[in-house]
Amino acid sequence: MKSEELFAYAKNYLPGGVNSPVRAFKPYPFFASKAEGSRLFSVDGNSYIDYCLAYGPLVLGHAYPPVVDAVKKQLLKGSAYGVPTENEIKLAKEVIKRIPCAEMVRFVNSGTEATMSAIRLARAVTGKKKIVKFEGAYHGAHDYVLVKSGSGAIGLPDSPGVPEETTENTILIPFNNKEAVSDLFNRESEDLAAIILEPVMGNVGCIPPKKGYLEFLRKITSENNVILIFDEVITGFRIDAGGAQEYFGVTPDLVTLGKVLGGGFPMGALAGKKEFMERIAPSGDVYQAGTFNGNPISITAGLETLKHLDRKFYQESEKKGLKMRRGLQDILHDLSLEYQVVGLSSMFQLYFTPSEVWDYSQAKTADTDKFAQYFHSLLSADVFVMPSQFECCFISKAHSLDDIEVTLEAMSDAVLTAEKKI
Numbered sequence: 001m002k003s004e005e006l007f008a009y010a011k012n013y014l015p016g017g018v019n020s021p022v023r024a025f026k027p028y029p030f031f032a033s034k035a036e037g038s039r040l041f042s043v044d045g046n047s048y049i050d051y052c053l054a055y056g057p058l059v060l061g062h063a064y065p066p067v068v069d070a071v072k073k074q075l076l077k078g079s080a081y082g083v084p085t086e087n088e089i090k091l092a093k094e095v096i097k098r099i100p101c102a103e104m105v106r107f108v109n110s111g112t113e114a115t116m117s118a119i120r121l122a123r124a125v126t127g128k129k130k131i132v133k134f135e136g137a138y139h140g141a142h143d144y145v146l147v148k149s150g151s152g153a154i155g156l157p158d159s160p161g162v163p164e165e166t167t168e169n170t171i172l173i174p175f176n177n178k179e180a181v182s183d184l185f186n187r188e189s190e191d192l193a194a195i196i197l198e199p200v201m202g203n204v205g206c207i208p209p210k211k212g213y214l215e216f217l218r219k220i221t222s223e224n225n226v227i228l229i230f231d232e233v234i235t236g237f238r239i240d241a242g243g244a245q246e247y248f249g250v251t252p253d254l255v256t257l258g259k260v261l262g263g264g265f266p267m268g269a270l271a272g273k274k275e276f277m278e279r280i281a282p283s284g285d286v287y288q289a290g291t292f293n294g295n296p297i298s299i300t301a302g303l304e305t306l307k308h309l310d311r312k313f314y315q316e317s318e319k320k321g322l323k324m325r326r327g328l329q330d331i332l333h334d335l336s337l338e339y340q341v342v343g344l345s346s347m348f349q350l351y352f353t354p355s356e357v358w359d360y361s362q363a364k365t366a367d368t369d370k371f372a373q374y375f376h377s378l379l380s381a382d383v384f385v386m387p388s389q390f391e392c393c394f395i396s397k398a399h400s401l402d403d404i405e406v407t408l409e410a411m412s413d414a415v416l417t418a419e420k421k422i
């Protein structure tokens with residue numbers, strides 16, 4: 001069956017035909033048949049240069065041979081034990097070596113679980129209830145944070161089924177705005193347990209922190225006994241070996257990790273200061289558990305993946321990212337368009353708005369109709385970028401400079417299409 005037919009068929013059995021909302025782009029998503037390196041193949045016989053990369057995990061590209069080999073070996077030895085393994089210690093040590101704030105780690109199964117557990121821990125440690133999140137930030141699909149999220153949740157500021165009692169303890173403020181934070185702290189720092197943020201927002205496009213903003217958050221939280229949580233589910237191991245906290249030189253109290261950490265398999269982690277982490281059961285009283293926590297397959301894939309993320313990898317990511325962003329800028333310049341090219345390291349996005357984008361409300365000025373034209377023009381040229389204006393595209397180790405050049409040519413036509421010039 002072809003994708004169009006499969007999608008119609010899938011809708012009978014899976015809500016909306018998919019298992020995660022953002023995948024259901026219009027008119028129908030292509031169904032995957034296989035993937036390798038920078039390419040994702042569809043059941044329709046197309047081969048796309050992939051900048052979605054499963055929404056972030058695949059920094060090395062699809063089916064990276066050393067990861068495939070390591071996982072094959074582990075698979076023959078069993079896929080779940082229910083008792084600990086030495087590799088869990090090894091991966092924890094690798095995380096601790098790389099991520100500045102990490103002194104101890106709890107492995108979980110997804111980024112969602114990681115942020116849920118981090119928030120619970122922050123509330124337990126401080127004995128306070130309220131948490132602060134930024135408009136447009138996405139921290140997974142659980143109740144605490146499902147308030148004006150990014151990703152598929154945009155436009156659903158509050159999902160039905162989330163009790164008001166849950167979200168009344170979640171305070172929303174705009175990103176990159178010091179005053180909003182100061183005002184809030186003046187009003188209610190006594191009730192605030194934590195600030196959770198994506199240090200580079202990656203679920204409403206791509207929004208970096210303004211200079212000095214992370215330092216400001218670090219200072220004000222330290223002074224007020226509020227836990228600073230960096231949600232580095234996207235940025236962790238992607239923009240630098242030590243994630244955004246190394247890239248920007250600001251160390252939070254807790255970090256949540258996921259995506260890249262599992263090397264293409266389901267995984268998340270919560271890490272931070274030992275005194276906080278030791279509050280987690282069974283060494284402490286804060287409950288956290290999971291049948292598949294520290295699953296040997298994901299742990300093996302993560303261990304093998306991190307081995308390939310050396311200095312050279314980050315230098316090349318930066319180089320490829322720059323080539324993509326500069327190329328896009330040149331395209332806009334040649335057409336006298338004032339749209340925003342954003343991103344850093346291997347992250348990039350083009351916002352169809354002349355407004356600078358430093359927060360959610362500015363991101364929302366982007367023209368999503370134009371973006372949709374751009375997306376579909378790229379798709380017909382065998383380039384798969386994120387299907388939403390409010391996501392961030394990724395480049396992997398497997399992407400060649402050639403791939404990027406081919407992509408830029410397609411982007412030039414795609415922008416013209418969006419402008420209805422061809």
Ligand SMILES: *Cc1c(COP(=O)(O)O)cnc(C)c1O
Nearest residue numbers: 110111112138139140233234258
């Ligand atoms: C993807 C993402 C999550 C959720 O991770 P899942 O593994 O999808 O549950 C949380 N935070 C951020 C910043 C993310 O990008």
